[in-house]
Amino acid sequence: MAVPEPTALPPPGRLTHVAAASGAALLKIAGTAGGMGVLLGRILARLFAFPPKIDGPELKRNLHKMAVKSLPIVVVTALFTGAIMVIQAAPLVKRYGAEGLLGWGAGFGTLREVAPLLTALMISGRVGANNTAELGTMVVTEQIDALRTLAIDPIAFLIAPRFLAIIVTLFVMTLYADALALFGAAYSGYGLIQVAPQSFYNGLTGGLLHFGDVANGLLKSLVFALVIALASCHFGLSTTGGAPGVGRSVNATVVASAAGVFVLDYLISFLLG
Amino acid sequence: MADAPLARPETGLVRNVGAAGLDLLLGGREMYSVFVRTLYYVFRGRRERGAVVRQMFEIGNRSLFFVSITMGFIGMILLYQAGLQSRRVLPDYTMLGATYLELLVRDLAASLAALMLATRVGAGIAAEIGSMVVTEQVDALRMCAADPIDFLVVPRFLASMVMTTALIVWSGAVAFVAGAITANVAFSVPFHTFFSMQLIDAGDLTIGLAKCVAYGAAIPVVSAYCGLSTFGGSEGVGWATTRAVVNSSLAIIILNAFISTAGLLLFGTK
Numbered sequence: 001m002a003v004p005e006p007t008a009l010p011p012p013g014r015l016t017h018v019a020a021a022s023g024a025a026l027l028k029i030a031g032t033a034g035g036m037g038v039l040l041g042r043i044l045a046r047l048f049a050f051p052p053k054i055d056g057p058e059l060k061r062n063l064h065k066m067a068v069k070s071l072p073i074v075v076v077t078a079l080f081t082g083a084i085m086v087i088q089a090a091p092l093v094k095r096y097g098a099e100g101l102l103g104w105g106a107g108f109g110t111l112r113e114v115a116p117l118l119t120a121l122m123i124s125g126r127v128g129a130n131n132t133a134e135l136g137t138m139v140v141t142e143q144i145d146a147l148r149t150l151a152i153d154p155i156a157f158l159i160a161p162r163f164l165a166i167i168v169t170l171f172v173m174t175l176y177a178d179a180l181a182l183f184g185a186a187y188s189g190y191g192l193i194q195v196a197p198q199s200f201y202n203g204l205t206g207g208l209l210h211f212g213d214v215a216n217g218l219l220k221s222l223v224f225a226l227v228i229a230l231a232s233c234h235f236g237l238s239t240t241g242g243a244p245g246v247g248r249s250v251n252a253t254v255v256a257s258a259a260g261v262f263v264l265d266y267l268i269s270f271l272l273g
Numbered sequence: 274m275a276d277a278p279l280a281r282p283e284t285g286l287v288r289n290v291g292a293a294g295l296d297l298l299l300g301g302r303e304m305y306s307v308f309v310r311t312l313y314y315v316f317r318g319r320r321e322r323g324a325v326v327r328q329m330f331e332i333g334n335r336s337l338f339f340v341s342i343t344m345g346f347i348g349m350i351l352l353y354q355a356g357l358q359s360r361r362v363l364p365d366y367t368m369l370g371a372t373y374l375e376l377l378v379r380d381l382a383a384s385l386a387a388l389m390l391a392t393r394v395g396a397g398i399a400a401e402i403g404s405m406v407v408t409e410q411v412d413a414l415r416m417c418a419a420d421p422i423d424f425l426v427v428p429r430f431l432a433s434m435v436m437t438t439a440l441i442v443w444s445g446a447v448a449f450v451a452g453a454i455t456a457n458v459a460f461s462v463p464f465h466t467f468f469s470m471q472l473i474d475a476g477d478l479t480i481g482l483a484k485c486v487a488y489g490a491a492i493p494v495v496s497a498y499c500g501l502s503t504f505g506g507s508e509g510v511g512w513a514t515t516r517a518v519v520n521s522s523l524a525i526i527i528l529n530a531f532i533s534t535a536g537l538l539l540f541g542t543k
Contacts, residue, residue: 125518133511
């Protein structure tokens with residue numbers, strides 16, 4: 001370590017290095033975003049054609065695989081989430097001595113924020129990552145090229161059904177999660193801090209919560225679904241480098257979906273107010 | 274079975290539920306065994322020099338950027354929603370900072386950052402160990418009389434325990450500062466009102482730290498179990514990654530419910 005390197009050229013400055021690295025990262029992000037935009041355009045062109053160019057059986061198969069098979073995870077997540085929300089709201093309720101507010105306190109956060117967010121994270125981990133692995137394997141084993149050779153449009157046959165299935169799945173799962181989280185919250189409130197379920201439900205329907213709050217959460221779930229579907233299809237289709245490449249794509253999908261979900265969550269929260 | 278000429282498709286409801294239950298039981302037992310063996314080798318194993326530090330870099334430093342960005346955004350969202358919520362009841366923002374900090378310390382910083390880490394770190398661990406399994410490197414380790422748990426899982430376990438705690442503390446700070454800025458801009462709460470620690474007590478800190486340790490232990494064990502049980506070539510690695518992310522997230526949510534309940538029963542609601 002004490003012996004200096006015998007090379008003549010001085011190493012590039014730290015500042016140059018940082019600038020080059022951040023420039024490259026920015027270009028990469030821009031490339032990914034552009035790729036997703038182009039993919040979205042192509043999918044929408046198939047979906048809004050008349051008649052829609054989308055493979056019906058593939059859509060049905062994906063809906064079963066993504067939605068029905070994810071139901072147990074969503075149920076468990078939602079029930080526990082409801083319980084956690086009540087435990088976190090409990091000190092506030094006790095501090096102000098307002099048991100009637102428990103339903104509102106837990107329900108507000110659950111419906112607007114937590115249920116859509118956690119459902120999106122679970123679906124992104126289960127469905128989005130799985131979808132990328134499947135598409136990536138098809139790409140590296142040249143099955144997509146085989147489809148093109150047979151004059152079958154891979155977007156209409158593979159991508160559009162998956163895109164639509166992810167969006168429907170997340171929306172429906174968020175509906176389930178909303179209901180189950182409130183159910184779990186009502187009964188854990190009864191078990192843990194002895195607030196009767198009736199007064200929990202009264203707090204929910206007592207006028208402080210509006211339909212707008214539910215709609216806010218559901219709108220979020222649609223936007224999250226869009227991000228997850230685009231990221232998983234894009235990274236799956238752009239897989240390179242054989243089997244290890246599939247692993248890298250899956251990792252990229254999960255990370256990009258999570259980051260995208262949080263950034264958009266922020267934007268929507270502020271836009272809708 | 275042998276004399277049945279035409280096997281009917283096996284799709285009974287009872288059979289499906291039973292199969293799912295058995296799967297869950299066997300998976301749970303396997304995961305428990307990985308956990309116990311990891312604990313055993315933490316105290317008894319041979320340690321490769323530098324392995325833990327390398328994993329700490331991989332788990333900690335590489336996740337720093339991702340965790341900071343997501344927790345910054347989440348801090349802004351949480352505070353904005355909390356502000357909207359309190360505006361509907363009583364427009365008094367003096368306790369907003371103190372309540373927010375208490376919630377962060379007790380639950381949200383640990384749980385949300387751990388969910389992010391489960392995504393990033395869990396997927397990484399499962400993909401790495403899974404591809405070692407399908408390329409038979411893990412079998413090669415066994416042939417060299419090195420237990421893969423000792424050689425692969427223990428460094429990740431120790432590194433994750435340290436780095437998860439560090440990252441959670443850091444991400445709590447990021448979320449709090451992001452929240453303070455949001456409160457100042459959106460609800461014009463002055464910073465010196467917002468930075469208030471009057472609601473934090475030993476109970477909150479204990480619960481928060483217990484969560485850090487529990488999540489730090491759960492993420493590598495669950496992900497390593499998913500990685501070690503990979504089968505079916507390169508496609509199997511994708512499946513293992515998916516299962517690692519989902520199962521670690523589920524583990525975090527379930528642990529959160531248990532620790533929060535225990536905290537509520539131990540420290541009360543004051």
